[in-house]
Amino acid sequence: MTEVGLTPSQTTGPYLEIGLLGGPIPSHLVDASDPLAIRITGVLLDGAGDPVPDGMIEIWQANPAGRYAHPADDREAVPLDGGFSGFGRSGTTDGGRYELVTVKPGRVPWVDGRMQAPHLLVGVFARGLLKRVATRMYFPDEDAANAEDPVLLGLEPDARATLVARAEDGGLRFDIVLQGAGQTTFFAL
Amino acid sequence: MRPETAFTRVPDSALVAGDPPLLYPEYVGTRLRAPKDPLVVLPHSLSELTGPVFGDGRLDETDADLTRQHSGQPLGERIILTGRVLGSDGKPLRGQLVEIWQANAAGRYRHAVDTHDAPLDPNFTGCGRCLTDDDGTYRFVTVLPGAYPWGNHPNAWRPKHIHFSLFGRAFPERLVTQMYFPGDPLFPFDPIFNSIPDEQARQRLVSQFELELTEPDWALGFRWDIVLGGREATPLEEPHDD
Numbered sequence: 001m002t003e004v005g006l007t008p009s010q011t012t013g014p015y016l017e018i019g020l021l022g023g024p025i026p027s028h029l030v031d032a033s034d035p036l037a038i039r040i041t042g043v044l045l046d047g048a049g050d051p052v053p054d055g056m057i058e059i060w061q062a063n064p065a066g067r068y069a070h071p072a073d074d075r076e077a078v079p080l081d082g083g084f085s086g087f088g089r090s091g092t093t094d095g096g097r098y099e100l101v102t103v104k105p106g107r108v109p110w111v112d113g114r115m116q117a118p119h120l121l122v123g124v125f126a127r128g129l130l131k132r133v134a135t136r137m138y139f140p141d142e143d144a145a146n147a148e149d150p151v152l153l154g155l156e157p158d159a160r161a162t163l164v165a166r167a168e169d170g171g172l173r174f175d176i177v178l179q180g181a182g183q184t185t186f187f188a189l
Numbered sequence: 190m191r192p193e194t195a196f197t198r199v200p201d202s203a204l205v206a207g208d209p210p211l212l213y214p215e216y217v218g219t220r221l222r223a224p225k226d227p228l229v230v231l232p233h234s235l236s237e238l239t240g241p242v243f244g245d246g247r248l249d250e251t252d253a254d255l256t257r258q259h260s261g262q263p264l265g266e267r268i269i270l271t272g273r274v275l276g277s278d279g280k281p282l283r284g285q286l287v288e289i290w291q292a293n294a295a296g297r298y299r300h301a302v303d304t305h306d307a308p309l310d311p312n313f314t315g316c317g318r319c320l321t322d323d324d325g326t327y328r329f330v331t332v333l334p335g336a337y338p339w340g341n342h343p344n345a346w347r348p349k350h351i352h353f354s355l356f357g358r359a360f361p362e363r364l365v366t367q368m369y370f371p372g373d374p375l376f377p378f379d380p381i382f383n384s385i386p387d388e389q390a391r392q393r394l395v396s397q398f399e400l401e402l403t404e405p406d407w408a409l410g411f412r413w414d415i416v417l418g419g420r421e422a423t424p425l426e427e428p429h430d431d
Contacts, residue, residue: 128219188204
């Protein structure tokens with residue numbers, strides 16, 4: 001089933017901070033003073049409802065015009081923003097809390113040409129996760145776009161609800177529940 | 190919202206081939222952290238066909254030489270660690286960011302949570318980064334990490350390992366893993382290594398000693414190649430009409 005010879009995954013363990021945080025990959029994808037900047041915070045929780053203090057959240061997204069900074073997105077009619085990489089990461093603290101500062105991405109097409117609602121791809125790593133788990137974050141002020149998003153439409157309401165952030169303190173709050181009641185919807189990519 | 194054709198959901202266990210399962214109770218940390226709901230199989234839109242691209246300019250030479258990041262040299266056996274990052278088609282992946290972290294030669298991480306009673310080394314941080322060259326090759330200079338005890342079960346010890354972080358060509362290819370050293374006597378007792386169900390897949394995490402890679406009178410040499418591809422790209426059935 002799996003292609004022969006892929007290198008298997010292993011957990012980050014509890015010390016990922018040494019190698020993965022504080023390096024060239026930022027938690028602030030834009031400066032917090034940017035007029036479009038959005039602060040996204042949340043808590044990573046385990047199956048007992050306890051915070052996960054040794055995890056890491058990564059995000060991948062298009063720019064505000066809806067273009068990915070990657071050669072596979074060759075839609076030249078949609079402008080690239082040279083300074084925006086679209087990728088960032090944050091560790092989780094003692095309270096399981098992470099914080100990212102970014103901009104809302106534009107809409108990008110689905111496999112059949114319909115437009116997806118603005119969203120972030122989200123990867124979660126931690127001690128106790130033998131491989132990354134992947135989800136998506138959607139925006140609470142995009143009711144019309146969310147209502148026609150092909151991914152959200154393909155999910156049951158409870159599963160869909162776990163993917164939409166909520167407004168809090170002038171930013172967005174997006175908690176991620178690894179296990180148990182209210183588990184976040186995770187995707188096989 | 191009007192319900193649409195639902196996506197296929199597959200239990201994680203149906204996706205396990207080379208990778209470990211999310212839930213592996215012998216590794217106690219998975220018990221409360223492994224998601225248990227079946228995963229939603231998504232077709233790949235532009236969001237999943239893209240991923241971060243890294244350019245030169247944010248790394249310097251000492252990022253890849255963990256023995257030259259302080260005023261003095263770290264203790265331990267100096268090693269050269271190199272290999273290629275390849276796609277599942279065998280083609281080299283150029284300009285790939287490779288991030289590593291590890292314990293020092295005594296088996297201690299420079300981290301507040303590591304309370305193992307072994308000495309820190311003032312000349313060793315244990316963090317390295319580099320970009321692969323046109324041949325997909327990465328190369329680090331570091332020291333052989335020590336084995337260390339952990340609290341998973343009585344008298345639990347981790348085999349010597351170095352953590353690796355890789356990106357691949359698109360978001361689904363992202364991989365964080367651990368590289369091991371050949372012949373480690375702790376392999377049979379380590380639930381993290383043994384969480385990988387397939388013996389051949391496990392062996393793909395073990396580097397090889399290569400005499401040709403050594404630098405005489407200076408360092409031992411180990412080789413480890415990495416193959417990246419979609420981790421869970423094969424659904425059991427067509428999830429969606431395109």
